[in-house]
Amino acid sequence: MATVGKLVLGMMGRLRPEPATGKGASTIALPTVEPRGGDFLTKVFEGPYSDARQWCAEMERHVTAEGRQLDTLYLFYTTRPRCAKHYGKNYVVGVAKVR
Secondary structure (H helix, E strand, O other), X not given: OOHHHHHHHHHHOOOOOOOOOOOOXXXXXXXXXXXXXXXXXXXXEEOOHHHHHHHHHHHHHHHHHOOOOEEEEEEEEOOOHHHHHHHOOOEEXXXXXXX
């Protein structure tokens, strides 16, 4: 059965999952969580994806101006293309993990 079908039947109350049976039915072993933290600097840009090279250079300058070293750089759009077209703005957030 497809996931959508299961979702619909579950919402209608017609999907009855079978309870777990056997020796380990009542316990679930979860992996340990590794803490992932660090220091980050952010900056907001606006424009088309073709400006990404300039944004990366600007983020590197921003990090060095703060007296830090760039470890990893992430860029992401804040809106989907259809919404960006509607609102007339296409914001991009630069997130730099720094040392």
